[in-house]
Amino acid sequence: MALTPDPAVLHGMPLFAGLDGEALADVVRQAGTRRVPKGTQVFAQGDEGAGGHALIDGRVKIVQAGADGQQVVMRLIGPGEMFGTLAMFTGGTYPADAVAVSDCVEIHWSAATMTALMERHPRIALNALAIVGQRLQEVQNRLREVSTQRVERRIAHALVRLVRQAGRRVEDGVEIDFPLSRQDVAEMTGTTLHTVSRTLSAWESQGIVESSRQHVVIRKPHALIAIAEDLPPTTEATPKD
Amino acid sequence: MALTPDPAVLHGMPLFAGLDGEALADVVRQAGTRRVPKGTQVFAQGDEGAGGHALIDGRVKIVQAGADGQQVVMRLIGPGEMFGTLAMFTGGTYPADAVAVSDCVEIHWSAATMTALMERHPRIALNALAIVGQRLQEVQNRLREVSTQRVERRIAHALVRLVRQAGRRVEDGVEIDFPLSRQDVAEMTGTTLHTVSRTLSAWESQGIVESSRQHVVIRKPHALIAIAEDLPPTTEATPKD
DNA sequence: GCGGCTCTTTGCGCGGGAGCAAACGCTCAG
DNA sequence: CTGAGCGTTTGCTCCCGCGCAAAGAGCCGC
Numbered sequence: 384m385a386l387t388p389d390p391a392v393l394h395g396m397p398l399f400a401g402l403d404g405e406a407l408a409d410v411v412r413q414a415g416t417r418r419v420p421k422g423t424q425v426f427a428q429g430d431e432g433a434g435g436h437a438l439i440d441g442r443v444k445i446v447q448a449g450a451d452g453q454q455v456v457m458r459l460i461g462p463g464e465m466f467g468t469l470a471m472f473t474g475g476t477y478p479a480d481a482v483a484v485s486d487c488v489e490i491h492w493s494a495a496t497m498t499a500l501m502e503r504h505p506r507i508a509l510n511a512l513a514i515v516g517q518r519l520q521e522v523q524n525r526l527r528e529v530s531t532q533r534v535e536r537r538i539a540h541a542l543v544r545l546v547r548q549a550g551r552r553v554e555d556g557v558e559i560d561f562p563l564s565r566q567d568v569a570e571m572t573g574t575t576l577h578t579v580s581r582t583l584s585a586w587e588s589q590g591i592v593e594s595s596r597q598h599v600v601i602r603k604p605h606a607l608i609a610i611a612e613d614l615p616p617t618t619e620a621t622p623k624d
Numbered sequence: 625m626a627l628t629p630d631p632a633v634l635h636g637m638p639l640f641a642g643l644d645g646e647a648l649a650d651v652v653r654q655a656g657t658r659r660v661p662k663g664t665q666v667f668a669q670g671d672e673g674a675g676g677h678a679l680i681d682g683r684v685k686i687v688q689a690g691a692d693g694q695q696v697v698m699r700l701i702g703p704g705e706m707f708g709t710l711a712m713f714t715g716g717t718y719p720a721d722a723v724a725v726s727d728c729v730e731i732h733w734s735a736a737t738m739t740a741l742m743e744r745h746p747r748i749a750l751n752a753l754a755i756v757g758q759r760l761q762e763v764q765n766r767l768r769e770v771s772t773q774r775v776e777r778r779i780a781h782a783l784v785r786l787v788r789q790a791g792r793r794v795e796d797g798v799e800i801d802f803p804l805s806r807q808d809v810a811e812m813t814g815t816t817l818h819t820v821s822r823t824l825s826a827w828e829s830q831g832i833v834e835s836s837r838q839h840v841v842i843r844k845p846h847a848l849i850a851i852a853e854d855l856p857p858t859t860e861a862t863p864k865d
Numbered sequence: 866g867c868g869g870c871t872c873t874t875t876g877c878g879c880g881g882g883a884g885c886a887a888a889c890g891c892t893c894a895g
Numbered sequence: 896c897t898g899a900g901c902g903t904t905t906g907c908t909c910c911c912g913c914g915c916a917a918a919g920a921g922c923c924g925c
Contacts, residue, residue, distance in 0.1 A: 447764060451854065453772035457764060472757035478764065505746060512753050516713035519760045523688060523698060523719065526767045530814030531694035534912065564872065573771030578912060580874060596872055596921060613692065775882070805902065819882060821904060837891060837902060 392439055392490070398465055398510050406504050413500060414490040425481040425489060426467060433470030433477050434493045438462055441487025442561055446570070447479040456570040457522075459561055461549055469515065471497055484562045529573045537572040538582050539611035542592070546601055556593070556602040564597050633680055633731070639706055639751050647745050654741060655731040660684075666722040666730060667708060674711030674718050675734045679703055682728025683802055687811070688720040697811040698763075700802055702790055710756065712738055725803045770814045778813040779823050780852035783833070787842055797834070797843040805838050 393399045393407050402410070416439075419425050425436060425443060443460040457479055460466045470477045471494050492500065501508045528537055542559070550557045565576040565583070572579070583599070586592045591607060593600045601607055608614070634640045634648050643651070657680075660666050666677060666684060684701040698720055701707045711718045712735050733741070742749045769778055783800070791798045806817040806824070813820070824840070827833045832848060834841045842848055849855070 447768055449768055449772060451772075453768070455764075455768040455771050457767075469757050469760060472753045473761055478761050505749075508746075508749055508753060512713045512749060512756065515753065515756045515760060516710055519710060519756055519763060520714055520719050522760060522763045522767060526698075526763060526770065527688055527690055527694070527696040529767065529770050530696050530811075531690060531692075565874095566872085570771075575913060576873080577875090577914080580872095581912090584874070594873095806904095807902085816883060817903080818884080818905085821902095822882090825904070835903095 392437070392463070395463055396437060396465060397514055398435075398468070398507060400510055401506050402504060406506075409503065410492075410500055413496045414492055416488065416490050419483045419487040419489060421483055421486045423483055425483060425487070426477050428477055428480045430477045431475060432494055433467060433475050434491055435465065435471065435497045436467040436481070436489050436491045437465045439488040439490060441483055441489075442485045443487060443489075444482050444484050444567070445479050446482065454570050455573075456567055459545070459548065461561070465514075467491075468497075468511065469518075472511070472515070534572065534574045534578055535582055536611060536613060537574070538568060538579060539607050541568060541571045542599065542601065542607055543604075543611050545599075546604065546607075550601075553600065556600045557604055559599045559601070562597045563599055633678070633704070636704055637678060637706060638755055639676075639709070639748060641751055642747050643745060647747075650744065651733075651741055654737045655733055657729065657731050660724045660728040660730060662724055662727045664724055666724060666728070667718050669718055669721045671718045672716060673735055674708060674716050675732055676706065676712060676738045677708040677722070677730050677732045678706045680729040680731060682724055682730075683726045684728060684730075685723050685725050685808070686720050687723065695811050696814070697808055700786070700789065702802070706755075708732075709738075709752065710759075713752070713756070775813065775815045775819055776823055777852060777854060778815070779809060779820060780848050782809060782812045783840065783842065783848055784845075784852050786840075787845065787848075791842075794841065797841045798845055800840045800842070803838045804840055 393410060399407060399410060414437075419441070421441075426433070428448060438460050440462050443466060444456060445458040445460065445466060446454050447457050448454045458466065460481075466481060467477060475494060501511070528540060532540075545559045545561065545563070546557050549559055549561045551560045552558075565579040568579045569576045583592060583594050586607075587594060589606075591601070591603045593602055634651060640648060640651060655678075660682070662682075667674070669689060679701050681703050684707060685697060686699040686701065686707060687695050688698050689695045699707065701722075707722060708718060716735060742752070769781060773781075786800045786802065786804070787798050790800055790802045792801045793799075806820040809820045810817045824833060824835050827848075828835060830847075832842070832844045834843055
């Protein structure tokens with residue numbers, strides 16, 4: 384292939400944690416590289432022959448659609464993260480769409496090579512187990528959240544998670560470094576874009592956030608956390624933990 | 625120790641699928657057996673040293689509670705099913721409560737022995753991967769459901785799932801063979817026991833279900849599926865206005 | 866610069882379903 | 896048999912958040 388990825392990109396990927404340099408080289412040798420222009424799909428829900436994907440550059444959104452067309456944003460992927468790996472262990476068809484929200488570069492492995500890699504380096508299978516287990520817990524937490532909490536709190540929590548995942552410090556605040564529409568947030572929290580817009584407007588008038596088209600900056604992270612955790616509305620306090 | 629489980633109980637457990645008789649005997653040899661009286665916990669959310677559990681007899685409910693005390697029923701476990709295994713791969717503390725809703729007998733393995741078993745029989749790790757992956761997909765589906773669908777449909781879907789898992793054919797209908805309160809259903813679907821009660825009452829007056837205390841019988845499964853899938857009401861359904 | 870497109874904001878009205886409270890009824894202990 | 900306790904039913908009220916609609920605001924290509 385024209386593009387041969389640098390083995391260094393695999394560093395920090397939990398799936399390949401604990402592998403020695405030789406093993407990493409082996410993993411990289413099997414990988415293919417691909418450019419994915421903004422707005423196109425990396426793979427589609429129901430596609431056969433699921434393999435493994437790792438994002439080198441850009442942003443990818445994992446969206447699951449129901450029979451009625453209703454969508455839910457399952458994950459947002461940034462450089463260095465893996466995606467689409469779940470399908471390999473559960474029958475081979477992708478359970479969701481992966482769409483590039485900016486121009487992307489990804490490396491990928493076919494299901495066959497991935498299986499071979501896991502046999503040659505059993506450590507990968509154990510890593511996968513830990514990763515999938517953790518993902519399961521996260522989804523369970525989201526399920527509990529959406530089942531028991533009000534909309535405002537869910538939106539706050541979603542933003543807090545986004546900050547943790549894609550937050551970038553800027554002068555007076557933290558920027559969410561991800562193209563993020565109101566519709567996206569709605570599909571992450573089980574509400575409508577209208578309610579998200581209203582909520583953000585309210586927060587903006589309180590100086591908690593500042594948002595523009597596809598773009599959000601958190602001005603008072605502690606206030607957002609207070610809403611997410613349902614703490615008393617302290618004016619300026621550092622929440623314990 | 626008095627109780628030495630029959631290796632046959634492991635048959636049909638996906639986690640041990642594909643193991644030969646000798647390996648199964650090895651697995652059984654490491655297991656401990658325990659009786660758990662109705663109403664008590666097998667393990668509690670946050671407990672350290674998570675191991676693996678398999679239910680021999682009885683019924684167990686897996687419940688996750690949030691900081692505010694709000695609960696969500698994650699799974700219902702019947703004989704032959706495994707539970708509590710997730711925690712082994714993700715840090716060692718149980719993410720939910722497991723409470724016996726009837727007198728139970730379970731076998732269990734400590735985290736250490738389970739790890740050793742997985743090293744001795746790598747097939748177990750691969751099985752675990754498939755199981756956790758499938759569970760993740762199921763939870764994602766529930767998340768989508770609770771995020772996008774109305775209450776009546778969610779309740780219908782929950783009952784359909786319960787029928788699949790613990791359904792028992794009886795004369796004119798299918799019985800859900802599991803002690804099931806309105807509160808339980810509410811905690812599975814993200815609503816309140818009041819709404820569940822009202823919904824079941826409405827269905828009962830339409831002859832779709834028949835319910836009493838902790839007990840539900842589905843009289844017209846097809847009608848329930850129609851509600852769950854939002855299909856046009858079938859032939860004998862009572863017309864709406 | 867102009868027009869069109871997408872994303873966003875905001876007003877308005879309504880309804881699904883939560884919350885509260887009270888009564889009913891099955892089960893079981895004594 | 897009697898009483899206590901828990902699960903269930905049902906009425907009533909209220910309001911959060913959805914749905915609809917229309918206007919505003921960046922951003923694009925031409």
